[in-house]
Amino acid sequence: MQRVLVLDKSKNPLMPCHPARAHQLLKQGKAAVFRQYPFTIILKERDGGDVQPVTIKVDPGSKTTGIPMVADFRAGKRVIWAGKLTHRGQQIRDRLLSHRQIRRGRRVRKTRYRLARFLNRRRVGSKLAPSLQSRVENTLTWVGRLSRWSPINSISMELVRFDMQLMENAEISGVEYQQGELAGYEVREYLLEKWGRECAYCHAADRPLEIEHITPKSRGGSNRVSNLTVACHDCNQRKGSQTATEFGHANIQQQAKQPLKDAAAVNATRWALWRRMDTLGLPLEVGTGGRTKFNRVKQDYPKAHWIDAACVGESGEQIYTSLNHAPLQMKTTGHQSRQMCRVDKYGFPRTSAKQGRVHFGFQTGDIVRAMVTKGVKRGMYVGRVSVRASGFFNITTPTGTIQGISYRYFTPIHKSDGYLYEKGEALSPATTRVAVPPRQVQ
């Protein structure tokens, strides 16, 4: 169950409470709604109170980042709130590309007489690409926001995919293992990344992959990572005691010698995020991807971004969570469009220039409720508003867009803050009340 975030009357965070308790406080008039997403209440009377340590855990991904909060109760560590942050890296890349093309077109059409600009860019130090930078900033925004509204006293994040040190002395016991030691997980993650998560021989991706010796052990092959690849069961069996070259895949024997070059690129964003997190002044724990998976599999949890994040690092060894948590989905939308007016297919202006972003107190992106009392559009709608200077707005609800509703019918629910919110799907139906019991980690 997602807990409700609670602030005291001076806006200091208190321990998040059960939704039923929040409902009671609101009904008794002891609290008011402070924020809709994530749902936060503010107490009217109380100032200060006891809090338990809460850790914010982060599993930075390229498309989505899982952000759960884990409280350290006397009975054990428990997930009290979970969020799933969706990035817009691809969109940023596309927008910058179109921005650049428009600018080039304009220069060619209108300023051909000017001398070409040349060596006019200044860059200090190394810099991430804008699409990568936005992932770092989005994650930091949410770490910052959540630590304002809940009593967070430490951060834990996944820093790298695999621990090269741990892999050096890895002991591979049995080719078919799935549940080996921690070092085994590091090796497995590394190999999956290196061989593109598919069978190296037949390129099948939709079946379980086994770790396979390129030069078999029976022929003097070693357990070193450079002698390993991943293969499906069938290929592994058919290859038997042949080397990859004898099996008709000389290219694999070649590729095996090369280390994984783009591991650095994969991890670049995470290191940048780590450097920024380190300046927040909270204790920061880091873990590897291999360890995350190890912890999750040992505790028998299904795969989800927020569960992976909860299992990050040493503190993720033993975590309680119920599977009917419906994580809050936070989709990055950005704040406004740079384009001044819409254009037709030839690039000529189709509308007049924008006249400011706020109209009648509303802004595009606000989440609103519209109670339309008359006409053909009569009804109640909740969704995201697109404002028009005319005062007739569009509202986008999960079922579709309704156009041209007067601003008079709207009530704001949540001011635009660069994200679109949705209640996520729970992994098991809400009727299941039984939390997964903690399992002993061997």
Ligand SMILES: [Zn+2]
């Ligand atoms: Zn295969």
